[in-house]
Amino acid sequence: MDIKSFNLFKDKCFINGEWIKAISGEEISVNNPATLKEIGTVPKCGKDETKQAIEAANASWPEWRSKSAKERSTIMKKWFDLIMSNKEELAQMMTIEQGKPLNEARGEIVYGASFIEWFAEEAKRIYGDTIPDPLIDRRILVLKQPVGVVASITPWNFPNAMITRKCAPALAVGCPVVIKPASQTPYSALALAMLAEQAGFPKGTLNVITGKASEIGEELATNPTVRKLSFTGSTEIGKVLMAKCAGTVKKVSMELGGHAPFIVFDDANIDDAVIGAIQSKFRNTGQTCVCANRIYAQSGIYEEFCQKFVKAASELKVGDGLHEETTSGPMIDEQSLEKVEEHVQDAVQLGAKVAIGGSKHSLGLNFFQPTILTDVTPEAKITSEETFGPVAPVYKFKDENEVIELANNSPYGLASYFYSRDIGRIWRVSEALEYGMVGVNTGLTSKAEAPFGGIKESGLGREGSKYGVDDFLEVKYVNMCGLDK
Numbered sequence: 001m002d003i004k005s006f007n008l009f010k011d012k013c014f015i016n017g018e019w020i021k022a023i024s025g026e027e028i029s030v031n032n033p034a035t036l037k038e039i040g041t042v043p044k045c046g047k048d049e050t051k052q053a054i055e056a057a058n059a060s061w062p063e064w065r066s067k068s069a070k071e072r073s074t075i076m077k078k079w080f081d082l083i084m085s086n087k088e089e090l091a092q093m094m095t096i097e098q099g100k101p102l103n104e105a106r107g108e109i110v111y112g113a114s115f116i117e118w119f120a121e122e123a124k125r126i127y128g129d130t131i132p133d134p135l136i137d138r139r140i141l142v143l144k145q146p147v148g149v150v151a152s153i154t155p156w157n158f159p160n161a162m163i164t165r166k167c168a169p170a171l172a173v174g175c176p177v178v179i180k181p182a183s184q185t186p187y188s189a190l191a192l193a194m195l196a197e198q199a200g201f202p203k204g205t206l207n208v209i210t211g212k213a214s215e216i217g218e219e220l221a222t223n224p225t226v227r228k229l230s231f232t233g234s235t236e237i238g239k240v241l242m243a244k245c246a247g248t249v250k251k252v253s254m255e256l257g258g259h260a261p262f263i264v265f266d267d268a269n270i271d272d273a274v275i276g277a278i279q280s281k282f283r284n285t286g287q288t289c290v291c292a293n294r295i296y297a298q299s300g301i302y303e304e305f306c307q308k309f310v311k312a313a314s315e316l317k318v319g320d321g322l323h324e325e326t327t328s329g330p331m332i333d334e335q336s337l338e339k340v341e342e343h344v345q346d347a348v349q350l351g352a353k354v355a356i357g358g359s360k361h362s363l364g365l366n367f368f369q370p371t372i373l374t375d376v377t378p379e380a381k382i383t384s385e386e387t388f389g390p391v392a393p394v395y396k397f398k399d400e401n402e403v404i405e406l407a408n409n410s411p412y413g414l415a416s417y418f419y420s421r422d423i424g425r426i427w428r429v430s431e432a433l434e435y436g437m438v439g440v441n442t443g444l445t446s447k448a449e450a451p452f453g454g455i456k457e458s459g460l461g462r463e464g465s466k467y468g469v470d471d472f473l474e475v476k477y478v479n480m481c482g483l484d485k
């Protein structure tokens with residue numbers, strides 16, 4: 001399947017309503033991770049084009065923010081409809097550039113679009129406040145206003161949804177956006193821009209720029225016209241960007257790395273826990289920030305859980321995501337594959353047993369076998385570092401207090417999961433886990449209606465839900481005085 005033959009294929013950047021090349025004429029190559037073959041190129045833009053995009057966004061701001069919430073909502077709903085009616089093509093493009101199985105790509109398109117639909121509605125409900133003033137002739141009003149130009153930098157693992165989850169609330173409340181997608185998956189972003197253009201966003205309201213991450217990132221983080229930077233990616237780069245944003249005191253949202261504990265208590269429904277563990281660990285070939293990284297099974301059900309988990313993992317079909325039967329695609333690149341290999345070898349050297357998988361898949365290239373390790377020791381790298389691949393380490397624990405301590409022993413605090421049928425335990429453990437999200441008897445928690453985000457070194461801010469607009473709004477206090485004169 002040639003991505004260039006798709007109607008939504010664009011290999012230029014979208015700035016101020018124009019499709020442009022890099023000023024230097026330079027390009028970067030984009031590969032299919034399942035075949036390692038080049039599928040196309042995109043412009044290698046830098047500082048100057050980023051400045052242009054920021055200026056275009058800023059110039060569009062007065063028109064965009066002065067539209068009523070209902071008018072903005074109408075354009076956003078059109079964007080949503082266009083995405084949904086092009087779902088299959090967008091999903092195929094995503095699989096070609098990112099590798100995930102087609103069914104997962106279809107799911108991501110629907111999930112990504114759901115943020116546009118949700119925030120198109122939510123923006124109509126940006127309520128202010130009135131507060132009684134202690135003096136009789138005065139009133140206190142609270143207004144909520146769009147923050148201004150928003151920069152958004154996104155990763156390759158969800159090439160569509162990580163963009164809509166940021167841009168939908170920003171656009172809905174009246175902020176223009178400059179998007180810098182991951183260099184490995186730019187076509188999903190450019191296709192979204194093409195559909196946004198068709199939906200009728202005024203020029204400059206939504207811009208997509210591809211190219212040199214450090215140069216584009218530097219400009220987005222330091223340019224005073226950008227009032228908010230929303231980043232999803234590694235904790236390492238997130239920290240660099242936060243420090244750069246300090247210079248102009250920008251608002252920042254950071255959706256960073258995770259190291260999710262997944263706990264199965266003795267009283268859990270084991271079959272449900274196995275389904276949840278497979279979904280949470282192996283979806284997107286283990287390349288999600290909310291993937292289970294440490295699976296804790298209580299001693300009474302440890303053997304049964306491991307045996308059923310291994311059986312379920314043996315049924316996963318590794319292959320090119322474009323084949324309908326594939327349930328596990330390739331890793332994004334060789335470097336990611338090497339990290340997975342390193343984590344497995346290190347854990348095994350320290351005493352872990354390979355219950356299934358453990359090495360590269362016979363398909364070669366970027367394919368790795370779905371892997372389960374048992375009897376993993378706390379010293380193993382996999383116990384503390386994010387693997388971002390299809391490897392599930394399983395640990396045995398004795399009681400609730402012990403597992404809560406183990407689960408919380410991480411600088412990360414994004415997603416966590418546990419399985420139990422004891423209502424007292426469900427409350428206790430939900431409250432004790434130091435994570436931004438807790439899935440109880442489920443391995444999947446993300447949805448437009450709920451606040452997604454982490455604590456500790458997993459980030460700042462929330463995306464999705466009624467809370468998802470807050471990061472794109474300023475609170476203004478107006479004191480009206482002299483009202484009785």
Ligand code: NAP
Nearest residue numbers: 154155181182183213214217233234237255256257258289
């Ligand atoms: P990454 O290396 O941090 O890259 C993310 C984005 O940042 C890409 O667009 C990348 O551009 C850009 N970037 C890289 N260096 C930069 C710099 N110096 N200045 C500005 N931008 C820069 O992360 P990744 O490997 O793509 O994604 C995996 C990580 O994202 C994992 O840690 C995962 O947990 C996390 N993640 C978190 C969430 C969440 O919601 N919390 C969701 C998904 C993923 P290039 O592609 O051009 O290098």
